[in-house]
Amino acid sequence: MSILIKNGYVIYGENLNVVKADVLIEGNRVVSVERNINEAADTVIDATGRVVSPGFINLHTHSPMGLLRGLADDLPLMDWLQNHIWPREAKLTPEYIKVGAYLGALEMIRSGTTTFLDMYFHMDKVAEAVLDAGLRGYLSYGMIDLGDPDRTEREIKEALREMEAIEKLNSDRVHFVFGPHAPYTCSIALLKEVRKLASEHRKLITIHVSETMAEIGQITERYGKSPVVLLDDIGFLGNDVIIAHGVWLDSRDIQILARHGVTVAHNPGSNMKLASGVMPLEKLLNAGVNVGLGTDGSASNNNLDMLEEMKLAALLHKVHNLDPTVADARTVFRMATQNGAKALRLNAGVIKEGYLADIIIINFNRPHLRPINDVISHLVYSANGNDVETTIVGGKILMLDGEVLTLDEEKVISEAEKVSEKLA
Numbered sequence: 198m199s200i201l202i203k204n205g206y207v208i209y210g211e212n213l214n215v216v217k218a219d220v221l222i223e224g225n226r227v228v229s230v231e232r233n234i235n236e237a238a239d240t241v242i243d244a245t246g247r248v249v250s251p252g253f254i255n256l257h258t259h260s261p262m263g264l265l266r267g268l269a270d271d272l273p274l275m276d277w278l279q280n281h282i283w284p285r286e287a288k289l290t291p292e293y294i295k296v297g298a299y300l301g302a303l304e305m306i307r308s309g310t311t312t313f314l315d316m317y318f319h320m321d322k323v324a325e326a327v328l329d330a331g332l333r334g335y336l337s338y339g340m341i342d343l344g345d346p347d348r349t350e351r352e353i354k355e356a357l358r359e360m361e362a363i364e365k366l367n368s369d370r371v372h373f374v375f376g377p378h379a380p381y382t383c384s385i386a387l388l389k390e391v392r393k394l395a396s397e398h399r400k401l402i403t404i405h406v407s408e409t410m411a412e413i414g415q416i417t418e419r420y421g422k423s424p425v426v427l428l429d430d431i432g433f434l435g436n437d438v439i440i441a442h443g444v445w446l447d448s449r450d451i452q453i454l455a456r457h458g459v460t461v462a463h464n465p466g467s468n469m470k471l472a473s474g475v476m477p478l479e480k481l482l483n484a485g486v487n488v489g490l491g492t493d494g495s496a497s498n499n500n501l502d503m504l505e506e507m508k509l510a511a512l513l514h515k516v517h518n519l520d521p522t523v524a525d526a527r528t529v530f531r532m533a534t535q536n537g538a539k540a541l542r543l544n545a546g547v548i549k550e551g552y553l554a555d556i557i558i559i560n561f562n563r564p565h566l567r568p569i570n571d572v573i574s575h576l577v578y579s580a581n582g583n584d585v586e587t588t589i590v591g592g593k594i595l596m597l598d599g600e601v602l603t604l605d606e607e608k609v610i611s612e613a614e615k616v617s618e619k620l621a
């Protein structure tokens with residue numbers, strides 16, 4: 198199958214050059230980006246007045262948490278988790294989680310996310326929703342043992358069960374990732390076992406690290422060192438590790454992350470809403486650390502809109518540093534695309550010949566996006582998820598001109614409402 202996208206403003210290559218061009222997709226790849234391509238294609242999309250962009254890579258989320266949106270706002274992380282979120286999550290069945298995953302997938306397709314790194318429960322169910330939706334999902338079962346050896350064993354067993362179930366689906370669009378929840382909820386034994394298994398099975402690892410001052414206090418009290426030093430000391434870190442948050446990092450932590458090639462997934466919306474703090478973005482980037490962008494879940498954000506997240510990232514670091522040159526639009530755009538792809542070892546995040554055709558089309562025929570003085574500036578500072586019109590993953594059209602083709606939108610939303618009533 199082939200798709201020809203005609204006459205758009207294309208964000209081309211790693212340097213984000215904006216060119217007026219056509220994009221030809223054959224199979225799951227981009228084969229040509231040129232002016233006036235005249236080849237016949239199965240589908241032709243007129244992108245006049247529109248921007249053709251790499252799809253966004255949400256590097257940290259909990260996609261089914263849309264079910265809990267708005268149920269526990271205006272709280273700090275530990276209170277939010279322990280007293281509001283975990284009691285509700287205890288009631289979630291595999292089928293409810295699948296309903297939540299469909300809702301998350303629908304929201305992501307509508308707002309231009311093509312790939313996401315997820316951490317939740319029953320990820321085999323989430324994988325089924327991801328496959329139906331047509332997205333790419335890197336799916337981690339979130340492991341928590343709270344230092345109880347019986348739970349350690351059960352969590353490892355469940356992770357391996359889910360890994361096998363996801364691998365059985367035999368798709369290049371769903372990948373299992375190991376997901377120990379955090380150093381404050383996982384024992385050293387669990388973390389060491391995860392490290393061993395991830396190396397053995399060649400899987401990525403994702404984990405929440407150094408999110409709040411409360412976490413730094415707990416880990417320092419328990420182990421006498423920072424969470425990053427602890428993970429380094431037990432041999433956990435590597436270039437296959439993606440830590441979520443990394444808010445409270447000192448210069449020693451940053452050097453350790455840089456040395457191991459660890460990626461940090463930045464979640465500015467969640468960090469601001471839970472008042473967790475401001476991650477040291479400039480210091481991480483200056484040290485050569487790969488930093489991607491994530492929304493976190495919809496119960497702490499409260500949506501999955503990566504366009505909104507880019508603006509939050511840019512504004513947060515400017516005001517925090519009292520320096521408007523920090524977190525410029527191009528740096529933030531790369532975080533939301535190329536840097537996420539690098540962390541996931543995915544040949545995407547860039548529009549260029551040979552790359553996967555994970556592409557979105559944004560309608561710029563709108564007053565808040567005119568005149569088109571600077572496409573990247575408009576995407577970071579002026580656009581939002583509702584401006585996305587077409588979403589393509591691996592050469593398959595998931596949404597065309599605002600119509601979602603892979604999911605029954607009404608059904609997804611009404612099922613989510615039903616689950617919410619049952620949970621109430």
Ligand SMILES: CSC[C@H]1O[C@@H](n2cnc3c(O)ncnc32)[C@H](O)[C@@H]1O
Binds near residue numbers: 318341378497
């Ligand atoms: C064990 S599955 C994932 C687990 O993480 C919880 N969660 C959601 N957001 C955050 C966050 O910002 N920090 C720590 N934990 C978070 C989610 O509710 C699940 O229980």
Ligand SMILES: [Zn+2]
Binds near residue numbers: 258405493494
């Ligand atoms: Zn999280």
